[in-house]
Amino acid sequence: TIAHKMTGRQRWTPTPLQLQNLERLFDQGIGTPSKQKIKDITDELSQHGQIAEHNVYNWFQNRRARSKRKQHGGVGSSSHKNGEGEVETETETLNEKRKRPESLVGLPDGNDNNNGIGTTATTTSPRPEDLCFQSPEMSSDLHFLGVLSNPSISGCDHVEDYDISG
Amino acid sequence: TIAHKMTGRQRWTPTPLQLQNLERLFDQGIGTPSKQKIKDITDELSQHGQIAEHNVYNWFQNRRARSKRKQHGGVGSSSHKNGEGEVETETETLNEKRKRPESLVGLPDGNDNNNGIGTTATTTSPRPEDLCFQSPEMSSDLHFLGVLSNPSISGCDHVEDYDISG
DNA sequence: GAAATATGAATGAACG
DNA sequence: CGTTCATTCATATTTC
Numbered sequence: 001t002i003a004h005k006m007t008g009r010q011r012w013t014p015t016p017l018q019l020q021n022l023e024r025l026f027d028q029g030i031g032t033p034s035k036q037k038i039k040d041i042t043d044e045l046s047q048h049g050q051i052a053e054h055n056v057y058n059w060f061q062n063r064r065a066r067s068k069r070k071q072h073g074g075v076g077s078s079s080h081k082n083g084e085g086e087v088e089t090e091t092e093t094l095n096e097k098r099k100r101p102e103s104l105v106g107l108p109d110g111n112d113n114n115n116g117i118g119t120t121a122t123t124t125s126p127r128p129e130d131l132c133f134q135s136p137e138m139s140s141d142l143h144f145l146g147v148l149s150n151p152s153i154s155g156c157d158h159v160e161d162y163d164i165s166g
Numbered sequence: 167t168i169a170h171k172m173t174g175r176q177r178w179t180p181t182p183l184q185l186q187n188l189e190r191l192f193d194q195g196i197g198t199p200s201k202q203k204i205k206d207i208t209d210e211l212s213q214h215g216q217i218a219e220h221n222v223y224n225w226f227q228n229r230r231a232r233s234k235r236k237q238h239g240g241v242g243s244s245s246h247k248n249g250e251g252e253v254e255t256e257t258e259t260l261n262e263k264r265k266r267p268e269s270l271v272g273l274p275d276g277n278d279n280n281n282g283i284g285t286t287a288t289t290t291s292p293r294p295e296d297l298c299f300q301s302p303e304m305s306s307d308l309h310f311l312g313v314l315s316n317p318s319i320s321g322c323d324h325v326e327d328y329d330i331s332g
Numbered sequence: 333g334a335a336a337t338a339t340g341a342a343t344g345a346a347c348g
Numbered sequence: 349c350g351t352t353c354a355t356t357c358a359t360a361t362t363t364c
Contacts, residue, residue: 011340011359058340065354177344224345231350
């Protein structure tokens with residue numbers, strides 16, 4: 001089972017050195033790393049193995065996101081929590097940090113869009129929407145949209161959340 | 167203690183058809199579609215599944231933002247020497263965008279909208295199982311990064327731009 | 333070797 | 349509009 005390094009790598013795997021460096025940086029209190037920092041970090045970590053800026057970026061993003069929502073217990077390590085509610089329950093504990101515009105858009109959950117590919121036993125949820133494929137000429141449906149040409153941003157109203165007025 | 171459980175999915179997932187249409191429209195060279203256009207597009211795409219105007223709007227915004235990210239200098243700016251760097255040559259082997267349910271196999275094979283996993287290929291980082299933890303000397307490499315501080319708390323530069331291959 | 337888990341990557345949604 | 353967060357997917361890694 002050790003020799004499963006075949007078919008090359010699709011996903012970047014941080015080397016122990018890189019990982020330790022990243023953790024160290026994260027511990028220093030950099031919740032939102034900047035591009036410049038990303039570059040510096042990437043450059044340094046390159047010495048310990050192949051790495052790209054987006055890898056570093058993703059790592060920090062994941063790390064931060066992970067701190068909040070633990071999938072399950074086990075990480076009892078000390079961390080510099082920013083004061084945000086540290087969750088300990090895997091079930092829910094959804095902080096209203098980000099609003100859910102259910103009332104704004106009213107997306108009906110009745111129409112379940114596919115998502116759970118079914119990596120595990122729970123298989124998938126078949127939807128007629130996805131099954132209704134058509135000919136490859138998908139342009140035919142929207143060909144009329146093509147003639148609309150480049151739209152000007154008429155009415156430069158400040159829309160913070162896409163004001164669908166009018 | 168918050169027992170909020172939003173049943174269903176709040177995040178819109180474009181169906182393959184919707185995605186193809188959207189990409190096609192984007193390719194036609196549009197920046198930010200007008201409200202009117204958004205409506206037209208939404209109306210057309212509704213035939214392929216649930217969709218709202220704000221979904222279309224967000225999609226275009228994201229698409230454009232993502233597009234620009236990639237065009238900024240390559241992420242692999244940190245060209246580091248690595249003799250064993252073996253590129254996969256072509257992105258044909260494992261170039262699967264978003265694995266969709268097998269039910270969609272009926273879709274045309276001509277998926278020209280491949281974005282490439284990115285990751286700068288190569289990916290030659292060996293994973294020595296034996297090498298788990300080493301001496302904490304790694305700090306020496308990135309000690310300079312410690313002084314970089316967090317721009318958020320420092321309030322220095324606001325150049326938050328990186329390269330995400332996505 | 334399959335299941336469970338850990339985690340990197342993709343993307344829709346929100347904020348400023 | 350650019351950036352960042354939150355959620356989910358895909359795959360590497362560990363465990364059984």
